[in-house]
Amino acid sequence: MSETAQRADIAAGRPPGGGVRGNGGLGRLREAGIFVLRQREATIFVVAVLLTIYFGFINSIGRSTFWTKTDLINLTQYWGPIIIIALAEVLLLICGEIDLSVGWTYAFAPFLMYFLITDYSVPGILAIILCLVFGLVVGWVNAFFTVTLGLPSFITTLGTGFILAGVILTTNNGEQATIPPQVLGIGHWIGQYAWADIVWAVILTVACHILLRRTRWGLHTIAVGGNALGAAEAGVNVARIKYGNFMIAGIFGAFVGLQNAFQSSIADTFSGSAGFQIMFYAVAAAVIGGTAMLGGSGTMIGAFLGAYVLAILEDGFAVIGVSAYPLTIFYGAAILLAMVLSVQFARLRGEGKVR
């Protein structure tokens, strides 16, 4: 056995020299199984498959709703927005922070666009760009309180979030605003087109995955969350990483807010509370997807699948016809179950049972 092969064995967690030979197909299948289980996204993947089987096959016997175009679009429109915001929360959670204000940035952005266009006659595209810049600014402010003034982000982002919610309600007297016709053209590509949500979500998931796994920024984000002092001693600019990730969260929040507004053609004041909801969904998606609340590790693919689990639960129960009130109970129970499974799988990995 060559040294390289032995090293590869060790790297893959196999005893050197043992394994493959003589075991044939079965051994290889077992190894493939172990490989899947060793991935951090394994749990949520299994949960996602089980839920798809349940809602897509077992429960849809006699009804054809799940696999219809309308229903799939419906599913992706729950799914996409949660994904995008969850991606940003993954970056923040990894570097040891959280953004609770992102839901209100989401609610605020469409109103800002509305005011810019109708009250200040700003051209449509510029208004959209300014909304994204607004997201960046909110992220910067969050980072300023958290990093520069040294306050916990759990509190600072709650504060900025409430301020944003209050400003929306005050300036618009709690009324809805219609999306101005000037931006409907570009709005089509951002959110109005039926599959726009999921297409953007997939693109951003791939981009964020590369950012996290293949760039210095991602590596430093993990380093900052894993050992902030150590990262600083190695010369990593901790403040810069945190500022950047807060700003990514802001811009993603504003973008998804615009998407949602284009989709429904209105900027809704009640998305103040809907903003609360999407933020918690996003954090839940990140965490049940395998991102650590305490920083240092996380995965974009996991967040993508975590968002799917939340979306299919919401969509699936609605298709079955469970009414809205008990649905919330199922929802909470499902999140708990997903977390329990996640921890159990992690323990299995950590104890080396599958190694």
Place this chain on the structure above:
Amino acid sequence: MSADMPDGGVPDVLRVEHISKRFGAVTALVDVNMHLARGEVLGLIGDNGAGKSTLLKILCGFQQPTSGRILLHGQEVAFKSVDHARSLGIDAVYQDLALINQLSVYHNMFLNRERTRLRLLSNRAMRKQAREYLERMGVHIPSVDADVASLSGGQRQSIAVARSVYSDAKILLLDEPLAAMGVKEGAMILDLVRDIKRRGDVSVIIIAHNYGQVLEVCDRVNLLQQGVITLDKRKEETSVGELTNLVVAEYRKALEARQRSA
């Protein structure tokens, strides 16, 4: 190998002049003067809390002195950051090792000087290089892909040291590199320091508690006591006994002072 010390004519690679450091009411360093010649290994000793780590953190740019100046190759410099000091050829191994448990061995070895291509990490190149460095040092670990969390204390220390040694730095600062080491691993680090010395162009400041080991590898010893350098001797002029006596005497004096005031 001659140990010709550059006096006068050739400027020292590093000179520390009248450095003081205060943290609020606490004074960590008082008017410290220190010099380091090219290719020299300087042992910095002193009891816990004497200010050794603080001095080291100032020299590597992690902290800034309250007063005093630092001369690098005869030029006055003010290190703005770790990155800045590193760009001037100074690299440190910290007592806390500055390793990230969640990252692999090779990512830790290349932390903040990652190899990239088209802005993407060249993981393959870093993996290969890390393997080479560790092999050359004689460090045995299961795999460079392993998370450092899974390694022993000595292995972690070796990785932290390897990271600095192979960084092309001209001045290496080692803060207790022997702390978590077994006998064999400790010998390996000392061999490494001797290797560096043989190369002749890299200077080393090494902090350690084991005076015997320090005297084995260094050319000169500085003793730091309560923020003040109280001894600066070439290793031939001193002994483990003298150094131990000085530190114990300091302790006795402090004890007597306390008893008198009580």
